Amino acid sequence: MSSSKEIFEKMFAGGDIKINGDNPWDIKVNDERTYDRLLSDGMIGFGESYMDGWWECPALDEFFYRMMYYRIDKLIPKNFNTIKFALKAKYLNMQTKTKSKKVAHMHYNIGNDLYRGMLDKRMIYTCGYWKTAQTLDEAQEDKLDLVCRKLKLEPGMRMLDLGCGWGGLAKFAAERYGVSVVGVNISEEQVNLAREATKGLPVEIRLMDYRDINEKFDRVASVGLMEHVGYKNYRSLMEVAARCMDDDGIFLLHTIGGNFSQTKTDPWIDKYIFPNGMLPSPPQISTAAMGLFTLEDWHNFGVYYDRTCMEWLHNFKRTWPEIKDKYGDTFYRMWEFYLNGCAASFRARKNHLWQVVYRKSKSLGLYEPVR
Known part of the structure; x- marks a missing residue:
């Protein structure tokens, strides 16, 4: 069974993004808990772990560009809260x-x-x-x-x-x-x-x-x-x-x-x-x-x-x-x-x-x- 780190290494590879690599768009992980957080909390965990300083990237715009252009962002797992958020947005008027x-x-x-x-x-x-x-x-x-x-x-x-x-x-x-x-x-x-x-x-x-x-x-x-x-x-x-x-x-x-x-x-x-x-x-x-x-x-x-x-x-x-x-x-x-x-x-x-x-x-x- 692949570890959470291996899952994200394979996922990022689709955009030529390496973890702790040498390219300016590669991410440097400062806290090993990052991988489990991404896996458990999806996009919210992805952003929050950056806000907390758990990972960084010299060229964050290029990292995001590769994520979006190669649609890697669509591969980030969705958790229960993400699904609940989607259903709430779909069926309720959130802009009264x-x-x-x-x-x-x-x-x-x-x-x-x-x-x-x-x-x-x-x-x-x-x-x-x-x-x-x-x-x-x-x-x-x-x-x-x-x-x-x-x-x-x-x-x-x-x-x-x-x-x-x-x-x-x-x-x-x-x-x-x-x-x-x-x-x-x-x-x-x-x-x-x-x-x-x-x-x-x-x-x-x-x-x-x-x-x-x-x-x-x-x-x-x-x-x-x-x-x-x-x-x-x-x-x-x-x-x-x-x-x-x-x-x-x-x-x-x-x-x-x-x-x-x-x-x-x-x-x-x-x-x-x-x-x-x-x-x-x-x-x-x-x-x-x-x-x-x-x-x-x-x-x-x-x-x-x-x-x-x-x-x-x-x-x-x-x-x-x-x-x-x-x-x-x-x-x-x-x-x-x-x-x-x-x-x-x-x-x-x-x-x-x-x-x-x-x-x-x-x-x-x-x-x-x-x-």
Whole structure:
């Protein structure tokens, strides 16, 4: 009978990963209990053992890339808790108005100091657009301009920003395109900073659930929200956009997505990073929009998310000495695990970044796609 170490040696070999090997993507095991923990606790044990310092890797992003590209991550054993988590995610609505606040408290409210140091100067926490950009600031500004051009904003229009983050898009659209904006968000920390950032502009930031908004707008944007609403609420998000949009309006959906339809996320991500979230697939998005909109454009630039995540990781490490006393070493390793894993998921083309443009079926005339 093979030992737990031998099981993982054979499993990792499929991606040319060695335990205590010489390649930068090889893992170094510091605690022999790691193997049994991986076998008994699956992906949660995998992440937690890294957080505890039981194993390390010089090029963690390349390790994850090989794990995902060769689908080795699918071979990690599932335990009872993993199965229970999957069933719970499938049959219960984990993103009700009450439960949806969990990600706000656990992820977005943990500290604006962390995000100020990690993100660009506008604090945009979604994929940058690196077509011609050379810096993270440029990539995020180019992405915001891309969103505005796809929405075909004109001075005097009124725009709804669903899940408005720290107000970066609202501020950019108001300043550069002369529109008024209503942004909605359930994170108190983000709302407070967004209100401060947009002070003096025709921007209103509301602390409210996206499902409660019921007003008419010329344009609607959802940038980075769909990943949090859960598959049981994809249709609700589309219905909110439809009821809040004029008949000749435009709706832009910006979301991370995956190749396969899922009803759950990775259990480690769910426990430590984005509770109750999940990534939609193309069929799930299209089904949710069916009968409400006409699809005008579908743009995939997920390859840019790899670089975006690595830029965030670089900034996080650079500013860590300033905030480490507040967060601690375990948090550092957790965040390192998270950002490297995310970068690798896009590098391996497991995950994607889509910008989807919809209009109502009553809209006439040609929509010219923007790149």
